Amino acid sequence: MTSSPPGGARDTIGQGIRRARNARGRTLEQVSEEIGVSPATLSLIERDKVSVTRARLKEIAAALGADPAELGWGTDPEHEAQLRVEPESERPHVLGAAIECFTRRGYHGTSMREIAQAGHMSVAGVYHYYESKQQMLVSALEPAMVELRDAVVAAGQRHPEDEPEKRFAAMIEVLAIFHITERDIAFLGGSELRSLEGANRERVVQLRRGVQHLVDAEAQAAAAAGAFANPDILFASRMVVNMCVSLARWYDPEGPVGPDDAVANAVAYALAVMKSTAVGA
Incomplete structure (x- = not known):
């Protein structure tokens, strides 16, 4: 189990994931590859910029060899609220795909079609969330x-x-x-x-x-x-x-x-x- 944050404060879901990952010496790249998302998307999850479903949280827990409760599931009503919306919004996944593409190919070398492919969605789907690169x-x-x-x-x-x-x-x-x-x-x-x-x-x-x-x-x-x-x-x-x-x-x-x-x-x-x-x- 990871240690609790100082002062008795409770971790958010994202903080709990990061704390557990760091305690096991795992990198963003290693864990993201196991759960099938980009490192950028996992980083957004850890910074609580992305809400996760219960299914996704279970995948992360399994990749870390952790009990979901260690990541905050079921320990606090506020944490449960973080997990209620299903399915996951596509917006953060689009952004994670864009970050990955910009990092690999450069901003000007990346097309909206490439972002759509990296995010496993249509170009129209990308434009639904973002009007431009x-x-x-x-x-x-x-x-x-x-x-x-x-x-x-x-x-x-x-x-x-x-x-x-x-x-x-x-x-x-x-x-x-x-x-x-x-x-x-x-x-x-x-x-x-x-x-x-x-x-x-x-x-x-x-x-x-x-x-x-x-x-x-x-x-x-x-x-x-x-x-x-x-x-x-x-x-x-x-x-x-x-x-x-x-x-x-x-x-x-x-x-x-x-x-x-x-x-x-x-x-x-x-x-x-x-x-x-x-x-x-």
């Missing part, structure tokens, strides 16, 4: 960036304001976790930002900048407190954020360094950079 890209990126920003804020708030080094480290940890566990979305956030149009692009860019500014503020506070010694604190802060962002492009969770160690390394390297007094020759 642009709407799909925005629907994938904007909520993810809002969620990341909120998670970064919450991470910093776990520590007192007079401990900026710990607040900074907590924020870097969240960034590393996001770019390791949400690789498809994170990859699109870096590679397809240029494909967003007009106001869509501006909103997502502002969210990304907002995350960077949160990290910058803690870096500057830590420097003022004497915890960080890098002579160019903002350059260093932006470099370590981009170090985390790059994880989505190259990190392999099935490689020699496990996700937990990769996150710990990212935090350690970030702190080392911020405390370094070395400058270029």
Whole structure:
């Protein structure tokens, strides 16, 4: 059984699935392949962006070797409410298929027909839920960036304001976790930002900048407190954020360094950079 969340709070269905998956050392790719959905769709399920049927929850539990109750089924009336609507809405599956296609072929290299094929539905069915590829890209990126920003804020708030080094480290940890566990979305956030149009692009860019500014503020506070010694604190802060962002492009969770160690390394390297007094020759 997985451990309960801190403070006695109950997991949502999605949180319960993620907690059980992580406890068993399974990746999104491994579990999604077993249940016949894309990693992007399973990621949406874990973030409670997708409601699941009882049948789907049983499939996930079986793939994890878990009792459905461990994932939250039957433990709380609110959880039961998450499972009442059947059959599953096709909207999240269309979005998951689009994310998968955009990641593999690029936004401009993907057609609506290819998205329909990946989602096992007709082109008309895709248009029933999304009027364009642009709407799909925005629907994938904007909520993810809002969620990341909120998670970064919450991470910093776990520590007192007079401990900026710990607040900074907590924020870097969240960034590393996001770019390791949400690789498809994170990859699109870096590679397809240029494909967003007009106001869509501006909103997502502002969210990304907002995350960077949160990290910058803690870096500057830590420097003022004497915890960080890098002579160019903002350059260093932006470099370590981009170090985390790059994880989505190259990190392999099935490689020699496990996700937990990769996150710990990212935090350690970030702190080392911020405390370094070395400058270029």
